[in-house]
Amino acid sequence: MQEIGRRSNKDRSDTTRAALVAAGRKLFVDRGYAETGTPELVAQAGVTRGALYHHFADKRALFRAVVEAESATVAHEIESAARPGLSPLKALAKGGAAFLEAMRVPGRTQLLLIDAAAVLGRAELDAIDARHGGRTLREGLAAAMQAGALPALPLAETAQLFGAAYDRAALAIAAGADPGEWRKLIDTVLAGLAVPGVSPP
Known part of the structure; x- marks a missing residue:
């Protein structure tokens, strides 16, 4: 059961990260890097601000991942x-x-x-x-x-x-x-x- 739990946690983490990268891709293309803020990024991804900073140190790190x-x-x-x-x-x-x-x-x-x-x-x-x-x-x-x-x-x-x-x-x-x-x-x-x-x- 522990292995299933770890896998489930990793799946959720991977899903959240993928959502953030996809949101970043859309907003950085549509609005440009400078005009894209973290509130728009988390809203587009459907995640919390805490989730953003759990996966990426800042907006630049997310841009780099994109x-x-x-x-x-x-x-x-x-x-x-x-x-x-x-x-x-x-x-x-x-x-x-x-x-x-x-x-x-x-x-x-x-x-x-x-x-x-x-x-x-x-x-x-x-x-x-x-x-x-x-x-x-x-x-x-x-x-x-x-x-x-x-x-x-x-x-x-x-x-x-x-x-x-x-x-x-x-x-x-x-x-x-x-x-x-x-x-x-x-x-x-x-x-x-x-x-x-x-x-x-």
């Missing part, structure tokens, strides 16, 4: 698209296209590429990205280099370069640009880096 959750979702979409069996360059192209598509979810580009840097700072945001989208990009580039599809370029710098390109593309698409044109442009750059004789993405 960014982490959104980043993890984007990484999952990338990994689902870059499935095993694809050539390394094709996997990179598919993963990049999945990133751009995932970033079209309303509010996500503003949250992850604009507000997160302002609220959390560049270093903290880079650390989150390194666990999620940035990790998938580094792994994809490393696999392509190890397979001989790409030359042995400096991995960290190459990942930063392509990461910046994908982020800029996501911002442009959010502002109304053609997603297909941006995908074609980045894929052309990737193909230009490919080792001669390797099939393009």
Whole structure:
């Protein structure tokens, strides 16, 4: 019975935390970080103020959890698209296209590429990205280099370069640009880096 009680408590705790993250996601997107207060957050989540501070030290900590959750979702979409069996360059192209598509979810580009840097700072945001989208990009580039599809370029710098390109593309698409044109442009750059004789993405 004790084990059931502990599991039940954990389930309730996880449910409360998830409700707070979902409420934070909605309000931070709809109203912005600065205009969102803790009374609105707990009302939206349907929990007490005490529950908020049990799970998160402050509003910034909740915002960080929202960014982490959104980043993890984007990484999952990338990994689902870059499935095993694809050539390394094709996997990179598919993963990049999945990133751009995932970033079209309303509010996500503003949250992850604009507000997160302002609220959390560049270093903290880079650390989150390194666990999620940035990790998938580094792994994809490393696999392509190890397979001989790409030359042995400096991995960290190459990942930063392509990461910046994908982020800029996501911002442009959010502002109304053609997603297909941006995908074609980045894929052309990737193909230009490919080792001669390797099939393009």
